[in-house]
Amino acid sequence: xxxxxxxxxxxxxxxxxxxxxxxxxxxxxxxxxxxxxxxxxxxxxxxxxxxxxxxxxxxxxxxxxxxxxxxxxxxxxxxxxxxxxxxxxxxxxxxxxxxxxxxxxxxxxx
Amino acid sequence: xxxxxxxxxxxxxxxxxxxxxxxxxxxxxxxxxxxxxxxxxxxxxxxxxxxxxxxxxxxxxxxxxxxxxxxxxxxxxxxxxxxxxxxxxxxxxxxxxxxxxxxxxxxxxxxx
Numbered sequence: 001x002x003x004x005x006x007x008x009x010x011x012x013x014x015x016x017x018x019x020x021x022x023x024x025x026x027x028x029x030x031x032x033x034x035x036x037x038x039x040x041x042x043x044x045x046x047x048x049x050x051x052x053x054x055x056x057x058x059x060x061x062x063x064x065x066x067x068x069x070x071x072x073x074x075x076x077x078x079x080x081x082x083x084x085x086x087x088x089x090x091x092x093x094x095x096x097x098x099x100x101x102x103x104x105x106x107x108x109x110x
Numbered sequence: 111x112x113x114x115x116x117x118x119x120x121x122x123x124x125x126x127x128x129x130x131x132x133x134x135x136x137x138x139x140x141x142x143x144x145x146x147x148x149x150x151x152x153x154x155x156x157x158x159x160x161x162x163x164x165x166x167x168x169x170x171x172x173x174x175x176x177x178x179x180x181x182x183x184x185x186x187x188x189x190x191x192x193x194x195x196x197x198x199x200x201x202x203x204x205x206x207x208x209x210x211x212x213x214x215x216x217x218x219x220x221x222x
Contacts, residue, residue: 034210034211036211038154041201041216041218042215042216043114043116043203043205043213043214043215043216044154044203044205044211044213045213046210046211046212049210087153096142096144096159096205096206096207096208096211097144097156097159098144098154098156098205098211099156100146100153100154100155100156101153102153103153
């Protein structure tokens with residue numbers, strides 16, 4: 001079973017920040033938090049990952065709480081092309097096996 | 111990051127026939143690849159771990175004799191759906207392990 005809980009759906013206005021929450025209260029010390037997204041009928045795309053520090057890249061920012069039990073993915077300026085299902089996954093670094101939950105369907109609206 | 115290519119992108123086959131799906135790592139030597147299945151409006155489900163030069167490891171509930179996996183080189187893993195039936199119709203996706211996972215574009219299988 002997936003170790004994460006995400007809201008099933010969210011809406012965001014184009015140009016605004018999209019904040020996607022994820023709960024992972026049973027995360028282990030060696031497990032990273034990964035975010036992927038899947039645009040309809042395509043393979044998932046890696047977005048970002050982190051262990052305990054906040055991370056930022058060209059796509060998004062990842063904010064992890066101090067107790068590591070939850071995190072938030074931030075898309076700073078959402079566009080229509082960001083409409084997708086976003087998956088939050090916890091996984092240890094020594095295995096490539098990813099257990100996907102149901103994810104959050106983000107709908108970016110004009 | 112790694113570039114992963116699946117072939118074909120979509121396939122329609124008759125019930126009872128076998129279908130082979132290829133997953134190629136174009137710029138990365140992959141000793142391990144993963145195969146997932148995704149039914150409509152559902153999440154991805156890990157089917158098996160493909161190991162170069164050895165047998166694949168299947169997840170619980172996945173029939174190894176029905177879903178044959180061959181990983182003969184560091185750049186190619188194949189998934190063969192044997193004696194396909196309509197319930198096998200699904201979106202099949204492979205991934206390559208790196209610092210993060212790199213996914214193929216997926217193969218949509220329709221069994222009629």
